[in-house]
Amino acid sequence: MRKSKKMDKSSVFEDKKVTRRSFLRGIGALGLGVAASPMMGKLASAAVPKGPLKLTYWDSENPQMTPWRKKRLAMYLEKHKNITVDFQSFPFTDVGKKVSVGFATGTAPDGFTTIDFFIPSFTSRGLIAPLDVQQLGYSSLKAFSDDHPAAFVAGAMKDGKLYAYPQWWYGFLNYINTKQFKEVGLDPVRDQPQTWEQLGEVAKKLTIKQGDKFIRQGFKFAMHAAAWTVIQFNPILIQCGGAWFDKNGKCSINSEAGVRAMTIRASIIRQYAAEDPADTVATHPLPMMDWLRERCSMFYSHPIPPAAIRSQNPIMEAEGYYMPVQSPGVDPNKRYASCYGVISVISATASRDKQEVLHDLLRFMYSDVIDAWGATKPFLPARKSGWADHPDVKNFPHLQELIKSRDNGVLLPRSVVYAEMTDIMHRAVQKVVLTNANIKATLDTAAEEIDRATEDFYKK
Amino acid sequence: MIKWQINYRLRLMLWGILFISPTICFFIIFKYGPMLWAMWLSFTAYDMVSTPKFIGLYNYSSIFQDPTFIQSLENTLLYIVVAPAAITVVSLGLAMAINTKVRGARIFMSSMFLTNILPILACCLIWRFLFHPHGLVNQLLNPLGFGRIDWLTNQYTAMPAIIIVTVWRFAPYFMLVFLAGLLAIPNEIYEAAAIDGSTGTSRFWYITLPLIAPIMFFIIVVSSLLCARIFLFPYIITGGGPGGATRVLSLLIYETGFFYMKMGRAAAVSVVLFVIVMVLTIIQMRAFAKTEEH
Numbered sequence: 001m002r003k004s005k006k007m008d009k010s011s012v013f014e015d016k017k018v019t020r021r022s023f024l025r026g027i028g029a030l031g032l033g034v035a036a037s038p039m040m041g042k043l044a045s046a047a048v049p050k051g052p053l054k055l056t057y058w059d060s061e062n063p064q065m066t067p068w069r070k071k072r073l074a075m076y077l078e079k080h081k082n083i084t085v086d087f088q089s090f091p092f093t094d095v096g097k098k099v100s101v102g103f104a105t106g107t108a109p110d111g112f113t114t115i116d117f118f119i120p121s122f123t124s125r126g127l128i129a130p131l132d133v134q135q136l137g138y139s140s141l142k143a144f145s146d147d148h149p150a151a152f153v154a155g156a157m158k159d160g161k162l163y164a165y166p167q168w169w170y171g172f173l174n175y176i177n178t179k180q181f182k183e184v185g186l187d188p189v190r191d192q193p194q195t196w197e198q199l200g201e202v203a204k205k206l207t208i209k210q211g212d213k214f215i216r217q218g219f220k221f222a223m224h225a226a227a228w229t230v231i232q233f234n235p236i237l238i239q240c241g242g243a244w245f246d247k248n249g250k251c252s253i254n255s256e257a258g259v260r261a262m263t264i265r266a267s268i269i270r271q272y273a274a275e276d277p278a279d280t281v282a283t284h285p286l287p288m289m290d291w292l293r294e295r296c297s298m299f300y301s302h303p304i305p306p307a308a309i310r311s312q313n314p315i316m317e318a319e320g321y322y323m324p325v326q327s328p329g330v331d332p333n334k335r336y337a338s339c340y341g342v343i344s345v346i347s348a349t350a351s352r353d354k355q356e357v358l359h360d361l362l363r364f365m366y367s368d369v370i371d372a373w374g375a376t377k378p379f380l381p382a383r384k385s386g387w388a389d390h391p392d393v394k395n396f397p398h399l400q401e402l403i404k405s406r407d408n409g410v411l412l413p414r415s416v417v418y419a420e421m422t423d424i425m426h427r428a429v430q431k432v433v434l435t436n437a438n439i440k441a442t443l444d445t446a447a448e449e450i451d452r453a454t455e456d457f458y459k460k
Numbered sequence: 461m462i463k464w465q466i467n468y469r470l471r472l473m474l475w476g477i478l479f480i481s482p483t484i485c486f487f488i489i490f491k492y493g494p495m496l497w498a499m500w501l502s503f504t505a506y507d508m509v510s511t512p513k514f515i516g517l518y519n520y521s522s523i524f525q526d527p528t529f530i531q532s533l534e535n536t537l538l539y540i541v542v543a544p545a546a547i548t549v550v551s552l553g554l555a556m557a558i559n560t561k562v563r564g565a566r567i568f569m570s571s572m573f574l575t576n577i578l579p580i581l582a583c584c585l586i587w588r589f590l591f592h593p594h595g596l597v598n599q600l601l602n603p604l605g606f607g608r609i610d611w612l613t614n615q616y617t618a619m620p621a622i623i624i625v626t627v628w629r630f631a632p633y634f635m636l637v638f639l640a641g642l643l644a645i646p647n648e649i650y651e652a653a654a655i656d657g658s659t660g661t662s663r664f665w666y667i668t669l670p671l672i673a674p675i676m677f678f679i680i681v682v683s684s685l686l687c688a689r690i691f692l693f694p695y696i697i698t699g700g701g702p703g704g705a706t707r708v709l710s711l712l713i714y715e716t717g718f719f720y721m722k723m724g725r726a727a728a729v730s731v732v733l734f735v736i737v738m739v740l741t742i743i744q745m746r747a748f749a750k751t752e753e754h
Contacts, residue, residue, distance in 0.1 A: 097718050104508040121721075125509050212608050213594060278593050278613035420720045427528075431703035434613045449528065456522060456722060459505045459515060 048360050049353050052082050055361075056109040058098060059089035064305060065168070065342065068375035072365040079364075083357060096419075103127055103349070110350035111358045116155050116164060116343050117412045123158050124416045124457075128345040130161035135359035137367070147384050151339050151411045165362050166382035167372070169341030170303050171405030172231060173324035174199075175288070177316075180206055180216070180297040192325045194332035196236070196264045199298070203274035206297040217296040218274035221265065223433075224282045226426035232300055233425065234338045234412055237261040239330040244413035244421075251450040253425070254443035262439045264330075266432050277433050286312065300327065300337070303378035303402050324398050326405060339409025341382055380406050420453040495734075501727035508721055519728035529729065531704050532712040535619060536733070539690065539708055540740065543626045544683040548676060550631040555638035556668075569639075572632040580629075584696035587625050588612065591697075612698050615705040622693050622706050629693075630686065634679045641675035642668070677748040681741060688737045709733045 057073075059066055066089045073087055088109075090098060095112060102108035108127075122128045138144040141162065145153045149169055156164040178188040184205050193199035203218025222228040237244070242257030252258065268275040275296075282289045291299035292312040303324070310317040327337035346358050366372060369387040373380075377393075380402055387393055388403060415421050428446040431437035502519055504512035523529040554572065558565045575583070590596045591611035598609055611621040645668065653663050669676075691710040694700055700707035700715075709729055717726030 100508050100718075100721055125507065127509060276593070278610040417720065423715065423719070427701070427703050430613075430701050434610075434702045435615050437703070445527065449526075452522070452526065453720070456505075456725065457507075459518065 054084045056086045058109040058112040060092045060095045060113040061089045064376040076364050108347050110354045111346045120414050120416050129348045137363045155411045164343040164345050166341045166343045168379040169382035170380045171339035171409035172337035173405050175299050175324050177297045178323050179321035193328045196328050199328045200272035204272045207274045214276045219298040220296040222287045223277050226422040229426040229429050230422045231338045238410050251447040254447040336408040417453040417457050421450050424449045498727045502731045504724040506723040519725045532707045532709050536709045540687050543623045543687045546627045547631050547683045551634035552638050554635040559642045576633045613702050618705045641672040645671050
C-alpha cells in the first residue's frame with residue numbers, strides 16, 4: 001500500500017510538464033521558502049571546505065545539554081567526513097579559566113560555550129569574532145533579532161555586530177511549594193506574591209520556627225555563589241528605578257534606588273523574619289536544595305528540571321505540588337526577573353575556514369529545536385519560533401510561565417569586570433544580611449570597589 | 461705537578477657542577493625563573509591575553525588603597541600568628557599524652573593521624589556540616605550553655621572556625637614530630653631530676669621544653685609557612701566569606717589572577733605575601749638563634 005502511494009507520487013512528478021506558469025509558481029514558492037526558512041532553520045549549509053579540517057570546541061558541562069550537544073555533533077560529523085572536532089567539556093567555572101589560559105598561550109579553542117554576561121569581557125579584549133547571521137540561517141540581522149529575546153540581542157551586540165549565538169535562554173522564577181501554601185490556607189494561584197511586600201507577608205505565614213531554629217523558612221534567597229547574588233538582586237534594583245552604572249560609567253548601586261533595593265533584599269530577614277541565611281543545605285550543583293527538601297516554601301531560581309526535583313524529592317515531583325510563578329515586582333504590574341543564557345562564541349583567532357565551519361556546525365546543531373527541548377527541558381531554547389506550539393512541547397507544565405519570564409526578563413549588568421563586580425556585590429549582600437551592616441555605607445564601599453576595579457581594567 | 465693538581469681540582473669542580481646541574485636547571489626553570497617572572501609582572505598590567513604593559517608601582521599603590529587587600533592582609537597575619545601557635549600547643553599536648561604510654565595510646569595516635577590522610581575536600585565538606593548552625597559542634601556546645609553559634613556565617617567566628625579545622629588537620633602530623641623528639645630524651649635525665657625532687661611541671665619547663673626547643677622551632681617555622689600559603693580551607697569552607705572575613709592573601713591572589721584576569725595585580729599581592737613569609741622566617745630564625753645561645 002505504502003509502495004503504491006510512493007509510486008503514485010513519483011508518477012505525478014514525472015507526468016508534470018514545466019510550463020511558464022508552473023515555473024513562475026515554483027520561483028514564488030522558492031522565494032517564500034527562503035523567506036520562511038530563517039524561522040525554521042532549514043537553510044542550506046554554508047560553504048564547508050572539502051579538505052580535512054580539525055576544530056576544537058570547549059563546552060561548559062551540563063548533565064542535560066552536554067550529552068545532547070555531543071549527539072548533534074556526531075550527527076554533523078557523520079555528514080562531513082572531512083571535519084574532525086576535538087570536543088571537550090569542563091565544569092562551568094573551569095571553562096573561563098581554561099579559555100583565558102588558552103588565549104594567553106595561543107592554544108585557545110576555535111569555539112566555546114559560555115554565559116552571555118561574559119560577552120563584554122571577551123569583546124573588550126577582541127577575543128571573539130563577530131558572527132554572520134546569514135551563515136547561521138537567517139536572512140538578516142533583523143530576522144535573527146525578531147527570532148530571539150530582545151534582552152539577548154541587546155547584550156550580544158557591539159558596534160552593530162552580533163558576537164554570540166544563543167542556545168538556551170531563560171528567566172528566573174519564584175518556585176512555590178503549593179502543598180505548603182495550602183497547609184497555611186493560601187491559594188497558590190490567587191495568593192502568589194505579586195510584590196516584594198506580599199512576598200514578605202506570605203513568607204512570614206509559611207515560616208515555622210522552634211526557638212531559634214527554623215523548621216521551615218518561608219522564602220530563601222540563594223547565598224552560595226556570587227553569580228546568583230547578582231542575578232537575584234538585579235531585577236529588584238531595576239524595579240526600584242536604579243541602575244548598576246550611570247551615564248558616565250560610574251557605579252550607581254549606592255543610589256537611593258539601590259538602597260531601597262537592598263532594603264527589600266534584606267527585608268525577608270530583617271522585617272519579616274522569614275528566612276535564615278545561615279541555615280542552608282544548598283550546594284553549587286543544586287542551589288535549590290533547601291526548596292527541594294521542603295526546608296523552604298519559596299525559592300527564586302532558573303527553571304528547575306523535573307529530573308532534579310525527582311532526584312531529591314520524588315514525591316514532590318510525582319504529585320506535582322510545585323509551581324513556578326513570575327518574580328514579584330515593586331509594582332505588581334511589572335513583575336520580571338533577570339534572564340540570561342547559554343551561548344556559543346567563535347574565537348577571533350580561528351581561521352576563516354574554521355569560522356565558517358563553526359557557523360555551519362552551530363546552525364546545524366540548534367536547527368532541531370524540538371529535539372533540543374526534549375533533551376534539555378525545561379531550559380528554554382533561545383529561539384522563539386518553531387517549537388513552543390509543537391504537540392510535544394506545549395503541554396509541558398507551566399510552559400507559558402517559563403516563556404513569559406524569559407521574554408520579559410531583564411539583562412544582567414554589562415561590565416568589563418563582571419566577575420569582580422559579582423564578588424564585590426556578594427560581599428556587600430553578605431555584610432548586610434549576615435552581619436546586619438548599614439545598607440548605605442555597605443553600598444558606598446561596594447560602589448567604590450567596583451569603580452576601582454573598572455579603573456584598574458582600563459589601566460592596561 | 462702543580463699543573464696536574466689544578467687540573468684535578470678543576471675537573472673535580474666540573475664534575476660537581478655537572479652532577480648538580482639538573483637540580484640547578486630544575487630550580488631555575490620551575491622555581492626561581494617563575495618567581496622572577498612574577499616579580500616583574502607585579503610592575504605590569506597583564507590580563508593573560510594582551511602583552512604585559514609596564515605600569516611601575518601602580519599595582520602596589522593600588523592594592524594598599526584597596527580595603528579588600530587590607531582585610532585579606534589582616535586575616536592572613538591573624539591566621540599566621542594564631543594557627544601555628546595553636547598547632548604547636550595542641551600537637552605538643554597530644555605527643556605528651558601519647559608519651560605517657562598508657563594503654564591504647566598507640567591506637568589513639570594512629571586514629572589521630574587519620575585526619576592527615578583523609579582527602580582535604582572531604583574534610584572541608586564534613587566540617588561545613590559540623591559547623592552548621594544546627595550541626596554537631598553546636599549540639600555538643602549546647603549542654604555547656606552556649607546558644608546557637610553561626611560559625612561560618614558570622615564575621616567573628618568564621619576565622620576561628622577555619623583555625624580549628626587547620627589545627628585538627630595538621631596537629632596530629634606535628635604530634636609525630638614532637639613524639640620523636642620526646643622519645644629521644646634520655647630517661648636518665650628525668651630519673652635524676654626526680655631524685656632531686658623535681659615536680660612534673662618543673663621537669664616539663666626545665667628539661668622537656670629546652671630539649672625539644674629545636675623541634676618546636678622547626679614546627680613553628682614549617683606550620684607558619686604552611687599557614688601563610690593556606691588556600692583550600694577558606695576556599696571550600698567559607699569561600700572567603702562572610703563579607704571577606706576569611707579571605708586570606710592566597711585566596712585573593714587566586715581570585716585576582718584567575719577570576720578577574722589581573723595577573724599583574726595578583727603578582728603584586730604574591731610579592732607582598734612572599735615578603736611577609738620571609739620576614740616571619742627571619743624573625744623566627746633570629747629568635748631561635750638567641751634561644752640556642754642562651
